[in-house]
Amino acid sequence: MDYVIFSSVYKDFRDAILDNIPDMTAMSKRVSAAIPPICNILNIGFIKIKLIAPSSIIARNGLNQEQVMYEDPNGFESMPIIQTYRTGENGMATIEIRAKKSHKFTPPELQAAKLISDDIFIILGRSRLMSAIHYASQTDTMTGAPNTAQLVHHSIELKAKNKLQNFSGLFLNLKNYKYINQSKSPAIGDMGITCFTRSVMAMCHDDEMIARLGGDNFFVLVKKENRDIFVKALSSMNVSVTVPHGPTIPLTIQSRIGVYDIQPQDSMNEIMHCSSVALNESRLHPGNDIVYFTKKMLEDAYHEKEISSLFREALRRKEFIVYYQPKVSVKDQKLCGCEALVRWNRNGQVIPPSEFLPILEKEASICLLDFYVFRKVCEDIRYWLDAGIEPVRVSSNFSRHHLGNPHLTEDILAIMKEYNIDSKFIEIELTESSNFEDKIAMQKFVNGLRQHGISVSIDDFGTGYSTFAAIKDLNVNVIKLDKSLLDHIGDEKYHDEVVIKNMVNMINELHLEVVAEGVENSKQLDFLQNAKCSIIQGFLFDKPLTKEDFEKRLSNEVTYTHIS
Structure with a gap:
């Protein structure tokens, strides 16, 4: 063997195959194309590689394949040299090399042939590793579906071909999937998501794609003419989960779907944003x-972002103003309490609470505002006491987002102590809702307040699913009927009057205070008096008042006896 010639040809061989090709098939072809000069010098007549590997990230069903890398047209010897290697996923690679027909390898040729075998294994192994890395970066490992990165790459390719505007984007969230995980098991839940994903993948054709974004969120890129077919199928899909050594489990997977028809100028970021x-x-x-x-x-979404971005600075600048809406005793029509409400004065313009409270509630910034209002309430009560004005009990709203604060009761008491406020002047108002998931935290919070003599009320009573559970399980002493219950008073087509009378009667029998909010006319007032509702709040008596105007109510400068 001419070592000088071999050295030169070997270098050309290495240069030809040392490319970053994350595809074993493509790399095998590259090796097959580059290796004949080497085989000619070393008198190699045949090279074959066999790979056996277990299931892995790049081969879910494992591998058992072989490929001829080189075959001399003039034939080869029958006795092979076999080199065996262990792969990274605990598989086995075997490379078989045979001499040309009627030739026996010399020791130098044999040594060089083994070197070539090592090179082939290393190069193909490197290619498989790169393939695994590429797969992992582009694929959801649990379901085998494309991930966000692959979705974006696919959309770029479609846009380059001027095809992307022919598609619609469907942003999916599987509804209440946590209940499947809880009622069945997380493992069955995962299998259900995998079955769902593969069913949708089977529906996709001609550049359509489903990508798993994470958890129970998915994005489907579907041709516009197929959009409605996909929406109907994805809104409720039946799948069957096969459990090893167990019965098949049927699951019904329902989805919320945001649908967006893609426009020519859209990028994938804009598509996902609009559909989300x-x-x-x-x-x-x-x-x-x-x-x-x-x-x-989209305009509403931008408005939400604007409110969120302005909020903290507005809080620092004290742009939020506390108003007080009186509560009036039905018995003598005298002021007996009030609710602290908040308005946002932005550059001289008052922003109504409906424009910012739901946004702050959604992102839990409401907690900062609740404490801002409560501190202002305590500050105003202290001002009235120092001025010789006897306050009434003030109710201050607290969102259920506060339940994540283990020191909530202590934080409220600390502010009261700072202003030296007696607990008889304070009422903490909570929203009655089906979303009180942390029942233990709620009970602990209410009990902590009641132990310190602080009144606790349930707001919007009668609108949620946990209405009677709230009375039974929470140690509250005030119930506020939701204003929507009064909307049909006097209308015989509805049964609201019967419902309200029985609610009020039950609350009275439990020796709790009952407050009706949103009272706007004398017909509602007469009904509530007859139903023995003890306290009224609403525009019939007073709108929310500034601190200064409310002081006039406290000083008895304005009474309500003129309302019959």
């Missing part, structure tokens, strides 16, 4: 699980 805005709308309106994007939704 539509999806968020479906979350805000239970029962409306399929929402099609409109420009107004």
